[in-house]
Amino acid sequence: MNPRNRGFALILVIWSLVLLASLATGFSHAVRHETRVATDMSAIARAEAAATAALHTAVLALASSDREARWQADSKAHAIPWPTATITVRVQSESGRIDINRSPPELLVGLFSQLIPDSDPEALADALIDWRDKDDIPGPTGAEEEDYLKAGYTYGPSNGPFYSVNELSQVMGFDSKIMELIKPYLTVHSRQPRINAASADLVVLAAVPEIDQATAQAFIEQREKALADGGELDYTLLRNARRYLDTRRGNKLFALDTEVRLNDGLKRREHAVIQLNRRRGFTLLARETLPVSEAPEAVRP
Secondary structure (H helix, E strand, O other): OOHHHHHHHHHHHHHHHHHHHHHHHHHHHHHHHHHHHHHHHHHHHHHHHHHHHHHHHHHHHHOOOOOOOOOOOOOOEEEEOOOOEEEEEEEEEOOOOEEOOOOOHHHHHHHHHHHOOOOOHHHHHHHHHHHHOOOOOOOOOOOOHHHHHHOOOOOOOOOOOOOOHHHHHHOOOOOHHHHHHHHHHEEOOOOOOOEEOOOOOHHHHHOOOOOOHHHHHHHHHHHHHHHHHOOOOOOHHHHHHHHHEEOOOOOOEEEEEEEEEEOOOOEEEEEEEEEEOHHHOEEEEEEEEEOOOOOOOOOOO
């Protein structure tokens, strides 16, 4: 064979080997990527299954006929046994929060005055109410569509009910900092203008007109003792604010905060709202996955 042809053939062989090596490397990377994706998807599915099992376990514990075994809406961390994960669930009352679709402005102003005293609580309350009401007439310090457009927004109020507390972030005046402060005390699920005094926390009770921090704290201490002893609640301390309170004991509306840590390291957090029905059934009103952070999480009040 001509030496020139032999050299050309050698070059073809070398380039062929380079091409095959490149294809093999690319295929190897693709296989590793697909394997990693499949592993991640499997871990996500296992974490979701564990969280679902935790939700059903919590429902059974909340509906238990055994008073000693029944879970209370006290934010205590309950550990749920699971072979491949560590699971904790915290339960709080949803009916002890302020419903942003039904609450009177006085409750909203009381909450905003406590948590964001440097703001204009009346303006925030009016803007919230203008968002949910059906008319286009702004409140004294509220905002309707014209005000939104003048402020540079590309939208106006929905003039309808909030479907989620997160939707409040679209209302004029409610930035991310304010939302972070007030969100734990609000709901759209109680569908009541009043708050449940048997389960409301200190901040919510102190938002009620005619109830200050000291009165709210004294009532909560008295309430905890009565609940522990199985006695009746005494609402004498709150008598001047009864028109803002629901004094029924039967709480059927709960918020569940679940954290799942798989043994292989994956972490999942979610928040759910349930309503207990008869015969230990329940209605799932909301369920959302929450951002995961390695920093210690504050307990939702």
